[in-house]
Amino acid sequence: xxxxxxxxxxxxxxxxxxxxxxxxxxxxxxxxxxxxxxxxxxxxxxxxxxxxxxxxxxxxxxxxxxxxxxxxxxxxxxxxxxxxxxxxxxxxxxxxxxxxxxxxxxxxxxxxxxxxxxxxxxxxxxxxxxxxxxxxxxxxxxxxxxxxxxxxxxxxxxxxxxxxxxxxxxxxxxxxxxxxxxxxxxxxxxxxxxxxxxxxxxxxxxxxxxxxxxxxxxxxxxxxxxxxxxxxxxxxxxxxxxxxxxx
Ligand SMILES: NC(=O)c1ccc[n+]([C@@H]2O[C@H](COP(=O)([O-])OP(=O)(O)OC[C@H]3O[C@@H](n4cnc5c(N)ncnc54)[C@H](OP(=O)(O)O)[C@@H]3O)[C@@H](O)[C@H]2O)c1
Numbered sequence: 012x013x014x015x016x017x018x019x020x021x022x023x024x025x026x027x028x029x030x031x032x033x034x035x036x037x038x039x040x041x042x043x044x045x046x047x048x049x050x051x052x053x054x055x056x057x058x059x060x061x062x063x064x065x066x067x068x069x070x071x072x073x074x075x076x077x078x079x080x081x082x083x084x085x086x087x088x089x090x091x092x093x094x095x096x097x098x099x100x101x102x103x104x105x106x107x108x109x110x111x112x113x114x115x116x117x118x119x120x121x122x123x124x125x126x127x128x129x130x131x132x133x134x135x136x137x138x139x140x141x142x143x144x145x146x147x148x149x150x151x152x153x154x155x156x157x158x159x160x161x162x163x164x165x166x167x168x169x170x171x172x173x174x175x176x177x178x179x180x181x182x183x184x185x186x187x188x189x190x191x192x193x194x195x196x197x198x199x200x201x202x203x204x205x206x207x208x209x210x211x212x213x214x215x216x217x218x219x220x221x222x223x224x225x226x227x228x229x230x231x232x233x234x235x236x237x238x239x240x241x242x243x244x245x246x247x248x249x250x251x252x253x254x255x256x257x258x
Contacts, residue, residue, distance in 0.1 A: 014041055014042070014239050015238060015239045015240065015241070015242070016038060016041040016042060016043050016235065016238050016239055017041060017042030017043065018042060018043070018044075019038075019043045019044070019097040019098055019238070020043070020044045020046065020089060020093040020094075020095055020096050020097050020098070021035075021038055021043050021044065021045050021046070021097060021098040021099075021100060022045075022046040022048065022085065022086060022089050022096055022098070022099050022100065022133075022137070023035050023045060023046070023047060023048065023100045023102060024048045024049065024074065024076050024082075024085075024100065024101055024102050024103040024129065024133060025048075025049055025076075025102040025103030025104060025152075026045070026047035026048055026049050026055060026058065026102075027047070027049035027050070027051040027054040027055050027058070028049075028051075028054065028202060028203045029200070029202025029203055029204060029227055030102055030152065030197070030200060030202060030227050030230040030231070031047075031049070031100070031102045031103070032054075032058060032227070033226075033227035033228050033230060033231045034100065034102070034227075034230060034231040034234050035047055035058060035062065035069065036058075036061075036062070036231070037228060037231035037232070037234070037235060038231070038234065038235070038238075039062045039065075039067035039068070039069060040065075040067070041235065042067075043098075044067075044068035044069070044070075044093050045062065045067070045068070045069045045070075046069075046070045046072060046085070046088075046089040046092070046093070046096075047059055047069060047070065047071045047072065048072050048073075048074035048076070048082075048085050048103070049073075049074065049103065050073060050074070050075050052071060052073040055071035055072070055073070056071045058071070059071040068093070070088070070089065070092055070093075072084075072085050072088055072089075076101075076103045076125055076128075076129030076132060076133065077124040077125055077128060077129060077132075078132075079128075079132045079135065082129070082132040082133055082135070082136045083132075083135070083136045085136065086099070086133075086136035086137050086140065087136075090140055095140070095144060096137055096140050096141065096144075096147065097146070097147060097148060098147070098148045098149075098150060098238060099133055099134070099136075099137035099141075099147070099148075099149050099150070100150045100152070100234065101129065101130040101133035101134070101149070101150070101151045101152060101174075102150075102152045103125055103129050104125055104126045104129075104152060104170075104204075105121060105122060105125055105126070105204070105207040106122075106167050106204050106205070106207050106208065107121065107122065107167075107207045107208055107209055107210075108163045108164050108167055108208050108210070108213045108217065109163060109208075109209075109210045109213055110162065110163050110165075110213075111165050111166070113210070115209075115210075118166070118209075119166045122166050122167055122170050123166075123170060126167070126170035126171065126173075126174065127170050127173045127174065127177075130151050130174055130177060131177065133149075133151075134149060134151075134177070134181060137149060138185075138190075141185075141188060141190050142185075142188045142190070145188055145189050146188075146189050146190065146242070147188075147189075147190045147191070148190065148191040148192070148193065148237075148238060149178075149181065149185075149190065149191070149192050149193075150192075150193045150194075150195060150234060150237060150238075151174050151177070151178045151192070151193070151194055151195075152174070152194075152195055152196075152197075153171045153172075153174040153175045153178070153194050153195065153196040154167075154168075154171040154196050154197060154198075155196055155197065155198045155250065155252060155256075155258065156168040156171045157171030157172050157174060157175045157194075157196050158172075158175075158196060158250065159258065161258060163210075163213050163216070171196075174194065175194055175196070175248075178192055178193075178194045178248075179194075179247075182245075182247060189242075191237075191242075191245040191246075192245065192247065193237040193245075193246050193247060193248065193249065194247065194248040194249070195230065195233050195234065195237070195248075195249050196248065196249065196250040196251075197229070197230055197233075197251060197252075198225075198251060198252030198253055198256045198258075199220055199221050199223060199224040199225070199252070199253055199256055200224055200225055200226070200227055200229060200230055201221065201224040201225065201226055201227065202227055205217045205218065205221055220256070220258065223253040223254075223255035223256055224253060225253045229251065233249045233251060236249065237249065
């Protein structure tokens with residue numbers, strides 16, 4: 012029986028580390044072709060080389076998701092190379108937490124640009140192809156912070172709530188085109204994400220939260236679950252946490 016993953020072409024933003032990298036490895040081991048996007052091209056090329064040397068199919072494309080034309084070009088090149096796009100995983104993100112009163116306005120802008128606009132640009136790039144194909148799957152990465160707010164996390168939570176709102180609007184709109192939509196909302200997963208926190212006191216609080224973090228493959232398995240359902244089954248949201256995580 013088909014796993015509904017083999018042969019699919021999957022574009023993954025934020026594939027140079029953490030959840031995106033783990034997902035690229037996992038999906039390619041199940042027979043998917045993966046198109047890897049992020050800014051650190053050296054890391055993407057190493058990963059693509061590893062996948063290709065094991066008989067998989069991977070393409071690395073340097074992409075800044077805050078640049079709409081770069082994201083469009085990413086998906087155009089994926090389709091040129093592989094003939095189609097089956098899954099778009101809008102995963103790139105950052106989490107420089109801080110209390111609002113510290114006015115870290117550059118961080119607010121970066122989170123809005125990457126976590127919200129980057130997801131929108133991914134949708135804009137993939138949707139025309141998926142509409143034409145009358146099939147496709149858009150997976151957007153939110154967070155437990157897309158459901159709950161903690162002190163110091165107002166802007167990050169706002170961006171992750173926005174991802175869920177956009178995804179639910181998208182879900183309803185793409186019914187005529189046979190496109191599936193999934194939100195994945197992880198709790199603490201061991202990645203480089205906490206490194207984006209520059210405030211030492213907040214970094215210390217999050218270091219404790221991340222003591223119970225689960226490995227990045229936990230996210231990849233959630234992607235596999237959503238992708239591997241029969242085509243008429245649309246998994247709209249997966250929320251998972253480490254068993255020990257209270258928040
Ligand atoms: N880890 C967790 O506990 C957790 C929990 C909930 C949600 N999430 C979400 O999961 C997603 C992935 O994060 P992660 O945990 O895997 O963290 P990570 O290891 O820091 O990975 C973040 C990825 O995003 C990419 N990225 C950042 N800015 C970018 C930009 N402007 N253009 C293109 N790519 C960009 C980074 O690549 P480059 O720097 O090479 O561009 C990197 O590949 C994020 O949306 C995050 O909010 C994570």
